[in-house]
Amino acid sequence: LGTGGVGQTLATKIVGVGHEVCMGARDASNEKAAEWASANGAGHGTFADAAGFGEAIVNATAGTASLEALEAAGAERLAGKVVIDVANPLDFSGGMPPRLSVCNDDSLAEQIQRAFPDARVVKALNTMTASLMVDPGLVPGEHTVFVAGDDDAAKQEVWELLKSFGWPDGSMLDLGGIQAARGMEMYLPLWLSMFGAAGTPVLNVAVHVAES
Amino acid sequence: LGTGGVGQTLATKIVGVGHEVCMGARDASNEKAAEWASANGAGHGTFADAAGFGEAIVNATAGTASLEALEAAGAERLAGKVVIDVANPLDFSGGMPPRLSVCNDDSLAEQIQRAFPDARVVKALNTMTASLMVDPGLVPGEHTVFVAGDDDAAKQEVWELLKSFGWPDGSMLDLGGIQAARGMEMYLPLWLSMFGAAGTPVLNVAVHVAES
Numbered sequence: 040l041g042t043g044g045v046g047q048t049l050a051t052k053i054v055g056v057g058h059e060v061c062m063g064a065r066d067a068s069n070e071k072a073a074e075w076a077s078a079n080g081a082g083h084g085t086f087a088d089a090a091g092f093g094e095a096i097v098n099a100t101a102g103t104a105s106l107e108a109l110e111a112a113g114a115e116r117l118a119g120k121v122v123i124d125v126a127n128p129l130d131f132s133g134g135m136p137p138r139l140s141v142c143n144d145d146s147l148a149e150q151i152q153r154a155f156p157d158a159r160v161v162k163a164l165n166t167m168t169a170s171l172m173v174d175p176g177l178v179p180g181e182h183t184v185f186v187a188g189d190d191d192a193a194k195q196e197v198w199e200l201l202k203s204f205g206w207p208d209g210s211m212l213d214l215g216g217i218q219a220a221r222g223m224e225m226y227l228p229l230w231l232s233m234f235g236a237a238g239t240p241v242l243n244v245a246v247h248v249a250e251s
Numbered sequence: 252l253g254t255g256g257v258g259q260t261l262a263t264k265i266v267g268v269g270h271e272v273c274m275g276a277r278d279a280s281n282e283k284a285a286e287w288a289s290a291n292g293a294g295h296g297t298f299a300d301a302a303g304f305g306e307a308i309v310n311a312t313a314g315t316a317s318l319e320a321l322e323a324a325g326a327e328r329l330a331g332k333v334v335i336d337v338a339n340p341l342d343f344s345g346g347m348p349p350r351l352s353v354c355n356d357d358s359l360a361e362q363i364q365r366a367f368p369d370a371r372v373v374k375a376l377n378t379m380t381a382s383l384m385v386d387p388g389l390v391p392g393e394h395t396v397f398v399a400g401d402d403d404a405a406k407q408e409v410w411e412l413l414k415s416f417g418w419p420d421g422s423m424l425d426l427g428g429i430q431a432a433r434g435m436e437m438y439l440p441l442w443l444s445m446f447g448a449a450g451t452p453v454l455n456v457a458v459h460v461a462e463s
Contacts, residue, residue, distance in 0.1 A: 136430075138355050142437070171461075178459045187444070214444040218348070222441030225354070229434030232399070232426040233458060241461035246445060247390045249383075249453035 040086050040108050041099030042071040045125060045169045049097055052173035054079050056203040063089025065111065090116035095123065095196065096158075102128035102147050103140050106154060118157035121193045123200075124148045124220070125164040125172070127227050136231055139224060148220030152189065159193035161186055162220035163201070166230060168240040173204050175243075182243040183212050187219035212246055252298050252320050253311030254283040257337060257381045261309055264385035266291050268415040275301025277323065302328035307335065307408065308370075314340035314359050315352050318366060330369035333405045335412075336360045336432070337376040337384070339439050348443055351436060360432030364401065371405035373398055374432035375413070378442060380452040385416050387455075394455040395424050399431035424458055 061082035072083035090112035129137040148162040273294040284295035302324035341349040360374040
């Protein structure tokens with residue numbers, strides 16, 4: 040779900056590792072989705088078409104539009120499925136830096152899980168730029184991909200997908216239940232500052248823990 | 252300023268690297284401060300006493316009490332001095348996880364800088380547990396200490412102090428002006444989740460950036 044840079048990058052990689060993809064947009068006639076689908080031998084359609092097609096759903100819509108997009112996808116088409124939420128609830132309407140439209144006491148991922156209780160929501164990949172999501176080797180050394188969600192089996196399915204993207208063993212840090220998505224989303228202002236300091240968005244953090 | 256674990260750990264290290272320290276508390280008779288001072292051949296007194304004594308000030312008070320503590324210290328005793336703000340505005344009154352009492356559109360460090368415009372506020376060290384602040388070798392490998400502040404010379408003074416603590420060249424990431432403290436403070440919920448996942452607070456992140 041989503042036709043922007045994040046959606047296209049993820050969809051292309053998911054096709055590349057051997058899955059069938061239907062890219063979902065608000066309108067079935069979305070030109071970006073049609074072009075991408077044509078170039079990648081994949082399908083496209085409405086959010087509902089894509090949600091109905093997929094065994095797993097990737098929410099790569101703008102964070103401030105995600106709930107509406109998922110509503111259009113339809114609760115019955117999300118039920119029982121892994122929903123990988125990679126979106127960030129960033130509101131750019133007030134200029135830079137953006138503010139989070141939800142934070143501190145709640146998160147977008149929790150909002151999605153509450154709105155669609157039968158979906159198996161996993162927060163993942165929102166802490167990095169799209170190119171790095173699908174090619175962790177762009178950054179030197181081992182670095183960390185966080186996941187959070189209430190469904191352990193869903194997190195394991197996401198991890199299998201991430202491994203197929205090239206994420207090495209040990210690079211996933213499971214932060215626990217979906218509430219931990221708050222921290223993953225509230226990390227974005229720090230990430231934006233790091234982007235500014237480094238001069239590139241192709242960066243990530245590696246978590247180092249003291250040996251006990 | 253501050254007599255808790257963070258204040259005591261930093262004060263002890265600062266004495267250890269050859270500086271004179273006066274530990275400030277709300278009351279001159281604070282027993283923790285008196286005991287610490289006695290054990291470390293250092294001084295103690297009120298927040299005003301400590302602020303008057305120091306060439307540089309460390310705000311190691313609880314984040315929700317910091318503005319009041321600095322008010323007691325007195326604007327005239329902070330003027331022109333580096334104020335290293337290591338506090339986090341965490342409100343535990345609603346139980347765990349704590350919420351940030353200020354975030355998104357503002358930060359504690361910015362509040363301090365606005366309240367004391369003649370102080371040279373540098374946000375630093377709030378992203379890690381106290382023991383690691385003064386002994387970065389507790390965590391394997393190189394990892395990152397963030398700083399933010401409007402005064403470049405003040406950040407350089409803080410960096411000299413951090414180097415004397417054992418932080419290696421290249422471990423400081425200057426995120427820019429004091430507004431970047433928002434990200435450093437909003438990182439705390441992620442840090443708390445990492446603490447929970449790792450089972451120890453002795454952890455930190457290393458920032459990895461793609462080579463251009």
